[in-house]
């Protein structure tokens with residue numbers, strides 16, 4: 269781990285991109301290096317997905333989703349063991365990472381009630397800057413005024429393999445590589461073709477293809493860019 273970098277200003281840094289591009293690894297590393305907070309917005313959509321599954325709400329039932337969001341509290345808490353996700357005060361950090369919840373998160377994230385509920389939550393969490401915000405629409409919708417925007421991409425084969433290795437490390441019930449890739453391609457398609465806040469690079473984002481880069485190389489590239497603009 270390198271030394272802390274000192275930027276002249278407290279920025280909102282956005283990192284968008286498809287599943288498995290390395291956003292989480294990079295965002296955590298970058299936040300650490302800058303002494304910034306880290307916001308995983310995918311975790312918020314995943315927590316809403318958990319709530320929907322538990323309440324047996326269908327992913328296309330807008331009225332029920334709106335009702336569900338109205339009664340929900342969500343929080344991201346930095347702890348010694350990393351970022352914890354709290355849904356109605358209950359820790360769901362592990363529960364949100366299953367393939368079932370990944371697909372459900374992608375489905376509920378296309379619904380207007382869910383997006384508008386989370387828009388406020390995300391803006392409140394990022395309000396005072398000094399934050400690295402990771403997601404699909406950070407630079408385009410949630411923080412269009414952010415000074416530093418990145419779009420992180422990689423070949424879909426590499427992204428699937430990274431996700432597969434990650435799931436395998438977590439437990440025996442991991443699906444095979446082919447299934448991981450198929451579901452990832454499906455999820456990317458859902459996330460990029462939905463009418464509301466689709467996944468795309470902001471016009472003023474710096475696009476980085478991480479296919480042949482290590483996380484350290486990506487972070488170094490980002491810090492060089494941030495030092496130049498801050």
Ligand code: DC
Nearest residue numbers: 309310311313373374377403404405
């Ligand atoms: O980054 P992730 O895989 O944890 O995100 C889970 C889902 O949430 C993803 O398929 C799309 C959705 N999402 C979104 O629509 N907007 C965001 N800012 C973050 C995630």
